[in-house]
Amino acid sequence: xxxxxxxxxxxxxxxxxxxxxxxxxxxxxxxxxxxxxxxxxxxxxxxxxxxxxxxxxxxxxxxxxxxxxxxxxxxxxxxxxxxxxxxxxxxxxxxxxxxxxxxxxxxxxxxxxxxxxxxxxxxxxxxxxxxxxxxxxxxxxxxxxxxxxxxxxxxxxxxxxxxxxxxxxxxxxxxxxxxxxxxxxxxxxxxxxxxxxxxxxxxxxxxxxxxxxxxxxxxxxxxxxxxxxxxxxxxxxxxxxxxxxxxxxxxxxxxxxxxxxxxxxxxxxxxxxxxxxxxxxxxxxxxxxxxxxxxxxxxxxxxxxxxxxxxxxxxx
Numbered sequence: 001x002x003x004x005x006x007x008x009x010x011x012x013x014x015x016x017x018x019x020x021x022x023x024x025x026x027x028x029x030x031x032x033x034x035x036x037x038x039x040x041x042x043x044x045x046x047x048x049x050x051x052x053x054x055x056x057x058x059x060x061x062x063x064x065x066x067x068x069x070x071x072x073x074x075x076x077x078x079x080x081x082x083x084x085x086x087x088x089x090x091x092x093x094x095x096x097x098x099x100x101x102x103x104x105x106x107x108x109x110x111x112x113x114x115x116x117x118x119x120x121x122x123x124x125x126x127x128x129x130x131x132x133x134x135x136x137x138x139x140x141x142x143x144x145x146x147x148x149x150x151x152x153x154x155x156x157x158x159x160x161x162x163x164x165x166x167x168x169x170x171x172x173x174x175x176x177x178x179x180x181x182x183x184x185x186x187x188x189x190x191x192x193x194x195x196x197x198x199x200x201x202x203x204x205x206x207x208x209x210x211x212x213x214x215x216x217x218x219x220x221x222x223x224x225x226x227x228x229x230x231x232x233x234x235x236x237x238x239x240x241x242x243x244x245x246x247x248x249x250x251x252x253x254x255x256x257x258x259x260x261x262x263x264x265x266x267x268x269x270x271x272x273x274x275x276x277x278x279x280x281x282x283x284x285x286x287x288x289x290x291x292x293x294x295x296x297x298x299x300x301x302x303x304x305x306x307x308x309x310x311x312x313x314x315x316x
Contacts, residue, residue: 024059024100026132026154026198032059032231033220039232041222042240045071045088049237050095060199060222061096062134062156062234063089065104065163070238077163080106082120086128093129102132102156107164110135114144121153132198136162138188142195149196157197159188159213160226161204172249174225176205182212189213201234202226204251225251 022028032039041060044050045067053061067088068080089103103124110117117135124130132154135141141157148155160175169175176182186209189200200221202210207227214221214230223230238244241258248254272278287295 021098023098026100029059029100029199029220029232033218039220039222041232041234043067043234043237044092044095045237047091047095050092053237054096054099058099059232060234061092061099061101063092063101063103063130064134064236065106066236066238070236070244076166078107078166082106082109082123085109086123089124089128089130100131101129102134103128103130104134110144114147117144118147118151118153121148122151125153132156134158134201136164138184139191142191145192145195145197154198155196156199156201156222157189157192158201158203159185159192159205160202172204174204174206176209182206182209185209186213186216189217193217193219202230225249 029039039060040058041062042053042058043062043064043066044053045063050061063085065077065080065085067084068074068077071088072080072084074080085103085106089101093101105117105120105124109120121133124133133148134156135144135148136158138159145155145157161169161172163172166172176185182205185205189202192200197219199219200213200217202213202221202223204225207229210221210223210226211229220231222232222234224234235252236244239248239252240254241256242254242260243258245259269278286292
């Protein structure tokens with residue numbers, strides 16, 4: 001239904017500054033950790049948002065299974081399917097040129113055994129263009145991480161508040177709040193690194209715990225509700241823009257109010273339609289003067305002969 005000009009998805013069409021236009025890779029992020037340069041990361045789930053995030057020179061774009069809640073209206077991430085994740089990852093891939101693109105492995109896509117996880121992870125790389133996959137869990141994922149690494153698939157780990165463990169945790173609760181629990185997180189992080197994990201997301205853990213893990217690991221850590229000592233930070237884009245339709249978590253900082261912007265724009269459009277002020281004459285297409293004259297004369301001629309051509313109903 002759109003008649004806009006075809007858009008370009010070429011790298012040249014992106015407007016990121018030249019100083020930040022180099023493709024981000026895993027070695028790029030590892031070098032940032034070594035040089036103590038913070039890593040920026042955000043989620044994205046569709047072409048338009050992905051392109052905007054990429055043009056803002058964010059380092060890592062994650063197609064998170066959080067799309068189930070912010071895009072599909074699910075109550076949790078658990079119902080999200082492989083097909084839904086692949087569809088969104090392909091859309092984001094078309095919008096991202098500079099950032100490293102990663103995708104969440106959804107619940108039940110790697111929980112049966114490592115072979116299942118490898119098969120599904122390969123689909124993200126081959127069918128959707130992902131450059132890394134993210135899996136939740138600690139030492140119980142060591143075999144999977146090793147198998148994925150052997151298959152040349154970079155792995156992002158995820159410890160702490162792991163949403164796919166919602167029922168086991170009894171809700172979305174901060175993890176690692178006791179010394180034994182904190183020590184277990186440290187051990188899990190070290191085990192994941194040893195198995196080949198390239199990056200580690202730390203979610204919903206005390207700042208002090210995340211700081212220690214970040215210090216002990218040689219791989220970058222990406223925090224979400226884990227304090228400023230992590231090597232990088234990630235937020236759900238819809239939380240950042242006030243598009244999640246839910247109270248913000250403690251760690252969320254809202255940088256814009258897209259909900260109000262969209263609502264106000266839609267209300268203004270509706271009012272313009274109802275008052276017939278949209279579309280205006282300038283927003284309408286026109287016949288040429290010659291064609292308009294012929295068209296008007298043709299209409300008048302048809303109107304003049306129309307009564308004579310109408311068949312009268314037969315009498316009974």
